[in-house]
Amino acid sequence: GENVEQHPSTLSVQEGDSAVIKCTYSDSASNYFPWYKQELGKRPQLIIDIRSNVGEKKDQRIAVTLNKTAKHFSLHITETQPEDSAVYFCAYPSGGSYIPTFGRGTSLIVHP
Amino acid sequence: DAGVTQSPTHLIKTRGQQVTLRCSPKSGHDTVSWYQQALGQGPQFIFQYYEEEERQRGNFPDRFSGHQFPNYSSELNVNALLLGDSALYLCASSFWGRGYQPQHFGDGTRLSIL
Numbered sequence: 001g002e003n004v005e006q007h008p009s010t011l012s013v014q015e016g017d018s019a020v021i022k023c024t025y026s027d028s029a030s031n032y033f034p035w036y037k038q039e040l041g042k043r044p045q046l047i048i049d050i051r052s053n054v055g056e057k058k059d060q061r062i063a064v065t066l067n068k069t070a071k072h073f074s075l076h077i078t079e080t081q082p083e084d085s086a087v088y089f090c091a092y093p094s095g096g097s098y099i100p101t102f103g104r105g106t107s108l109i110v111h112p
Numbered sequence: 113d114a115g116v117t118q119s120p121t122h123l124i125k126t127r128g129q130q131v132t133l134r135c136s137p138k139s140g141h142d143t144v145s146w147y148q149q150a151l152g153q154g155p156q157f158i159f160q161y162y163e164e165e166e167r168q169r170g171n172f173p174d175r176f177s178g179h180q181f182p183n184y185s186s187e188l189n190v191n192a193l194l195l196g197d198s199a200l201y202l203c204a205s206s207f208w209g210r211g212y213q214p215q216h217f218g219d220g221t222r223l224s225i226l
Contacts, residue, residue, distance in 0.1 A: 030212065031212075032212040034214065036217075042219065043116075043202065043217040043218060043219045043220060044202070044217045045217070046214055046215070046216070049214065089154050089155075098212045098213070099145070099157050099160065099168055099170070100212070100215070101157070102154030102155050102156075104153060104154055105152075105153070105154050
């Protein structure tokens with residue numbers, strides 16, 4: 001979507017490495033920043049989210065960080081495993097609409 | 113606890129035809145949103161229904177219409193199908209409320225236009 005940019009489009013790592021995906025947004029209307037994981041042929045699933053009153057949130061091997069000044073939020077996956085291979089989307093409810101604009105997605109490939 | 117269910121899973125139509133896709137929201141949810149996901153892209157918002165009314169709409173032509181029933185289930189109708197309508201159509205449900213509400217997606221309907 002034009003209000004959120006996601007990079008990189010593809011990311012290839014070795015099992016055990018860390019992966020970082022970044023999304024940059026253009027306005028300051030939202031205080032909610034979710035990340036979705038979509039495995040091939042499956043539904044997008046919410047894996048972690050953060051609200052703007054905190055700068056970081058962790059859930060086991062995944063974490064999300066938020067930099068409101070720079071207007072970006074990032075997904076961090078540590079100790080990657082082959083089952084982490086999927087497409088990851090950030091979503092940003094821009095323009096105060098509460099409807100998320102999705103990034104173009106990052107295809108993460110974890111090589112055993 | 114039943115999640116979001118969509119039917120059918122796959123559908124093949126020809127240009128000019130009409131199609132109806134169905135969605136049952138997650139138990140307890142009252143709001144349904146529909147998205148179109150083209151191959152290799154993120155989901156694009158079509159519209160959202162709450163209390164049987166369309167509340168918000170994305171940048172889609174009025175060939176795309178919908179309906180929500182008293183039991184919160186919803187239908188997406190697409191008329192005069194074009195080749196470019198081929199995509200995965202996702203339904204997501206949530207609670208209605210001020211601020212962004214986390215959405216739960218169904219597995220989608222894969223629509224192919226010949």
